[in-house]
Amino acid sequence: MSSTPASSQKNIVGISKNGTLDYTKLEKLLGPLVLQKEDHVNAPAFVIRPDSVEEALTLLRDEAGFDHLSCVTAQEYEDRFESIYHLRKYDSPQHELGIVVPSPKNNPWNQSACSVFRTADWHEREAYDLVGINYEGHPDLRRILLPDTWQGHPLSLDYDQNKPQLITLQEHENPLRDTDEENTMFINIGPHHPATHGVLHLKTVLDGEHVVSVDPDIGYLHRCEEQMAQGLNYRYQIMPYPDRWDYASAGLLNEWAYARAAEDLVNIEVPEYAEIIRTMGAELCRICAHFLAVGTFALDIYGDFTAIFMYAMRDREIVQSILEDLTGQRMMFNYFRLGGVVWDLPEPRDEFLSKIQKFLDKIPAGIQEYSELMTTNEIFQLRCVGTGILPPDVARQYGVTGPVARGSGIDYDLRRDDPYGYYENLDWNVVTNDGCDIYSRFLVRLGEVEQSAKIIGQCISLLESWPEEDRIIQANVPRTIKPPADAEIYRAVEAAKGELGIYIRSDGTQQPARFKIRSPCFSNLSTLSEMATGGLVPDLIAALGSLDIVLGEVDR
């Protein structure tokens, strides 16, 4: 595989003296490939021909340092199809560029980007599945979210949702079957299996205890989140849905992804006080999500409901009850509004804030306890140290983000690198670990819990002393929001699992014409076969646990 040259730091084209991107230089780099320049709200985009995708992306990756293909969005217009490749850099995520590839209505196709970015594999399969664009040169272009026998492409314009569909159940064959090769055995893990964290199906070929190949089969929880959002209005109706993407109580982090994209699209300034509440709530969610990750990870390794799982659940109960006080719900918060949050902290404030403080005070000892229970355990060490290796250059190729990337030593955290909320003004660190194995991912998560606690602590003292007359929880936002027609934006936040991005295209109405979710779990999961092939079956399960996927977000 080609390595990613950004790390080798040769002369990178397209950066002006003050460190920002110089799009004229980039345009010059691509030369005749650029047909046109578009302005998206987040960054400019170049329109190219369908047959020059590979060339353009290779140039941008090798010469201009765009080593992160964060998302591929496909959509159908009245007169054409379009794929958009959203590029950015791991070293400086604020450097963004869109590559727009229009293709004709009667024959939607463009060259595949798989040979340039491995992550394009799954993203293009999804685009083919839902919108119906054919990617030429794609190694394995089949449906990914919907079953193979599905008729039609549901996000294309002429799709008729009332037509009957037929789904097969081929797994009724003996799940253990002989494969063509001698000495190997095919086995289905999931979609109902205690170690798959929900409804994931792994098609695995084993040679004795060793994994010869593993192919994750997803889509068992594809709830049409994008279609849902495209049928709802910006102002109030979309906000409840993000809670249900990553439902490990990470709701506020997801709501923020939508809020950030929509607010930037129509230029809403969020009051400082609301930003602090948002930051505090979001970090509480992160703690809650990481506790679930740690608890279920222990469940995977030890195979039973042991103390660690129960401790994690106990601590989650505390956070959930704090969040319930704040938002009114234990999991599905629906607390953010465009321009702020829905209501102020609950009264009596002091009591609420001291409840959080009391929880924070226990965190260092709690982390210590988790650490001792797990890291000093020999079984745990044998299973986790040096297994499920994901080297950083492979991780970049797959568009990996979040704790998984940071466990491979990639120092990438949008809270710091593409700041939003109140993070800039607070004192905290990005936790990384160079181990690249299962163990280091676990350590990163524990470290992040500590950092989140640090952030929340600072938010509490700010909130305590905030003068009463300045407690503005919402900006002045009109009742109906209609962004200008054909405005396009891609914006991401650092959710519990990594870069959670939203692409919105407006058509001048109250509802988005295209709403695309870039889910961190989706990209992270695509590395599984890279990590597990050649290893033992139990290591496969541990590797899967260390990815900390939530199927609601993988399948959307």
Place this chain on the structure above:
Amino acid sequence: MTTDPRLNSKLREAFGSSPFILTKFDSFMDWVRGSSLFLLQFGIACCSIEMMHTFAVKHDLDRFGAGVPRASPRQADLIIVPGTIVSKFAPRMRRVYDQMPEPKFVVGMGSCTISGGPFHKGYNVVKGVEEILPVDIHVPGCPPRPEALVYGIVKLQERIINGQRSPVTVDPYELEKFGDLDTHELIEQLADQIAENDLVMRYNWSDSP
């Protein structure tokens, strides 16, 4: 006659000195069934997180004699369906249910299992678990609180103990052999992809509630 004092319990006291009770065998079996439900460790979507909380500390479902999650459907009497069912998963869920031994019970958890919930309009979403499995108890909510789920299960236990059983299935989607289906445009299109003997589930979306 003296009994070993270690065997003394509240129940024993209630029966008085006689070691015999007189009851109908059926009522006895109902009482046994209801008092010790094994449930399937089965997660689908967001509701399963609250279900885990129901099993774990604080809510501790086992207090009511119904909290031992079994990983294999062959050991379970109760399946809680915690979340949205989509077209690709429904046949698999039906298969898991079929593997459970009789008598078996179904609790639908959350609005998704009632009607598709927030995803009711989705092109890929089955409009409620009743289209696939017979349901004994529905617990509404999005997600229901652990207390609500505990209440639902305790209600189910009460019904089992009282010998009441009336699960509901509405217009079920069944697993059928592909070869047995009536001809239809869709069937002809798929004929070369699917073998005669393959099991399939056919969704007539326009008839969905």
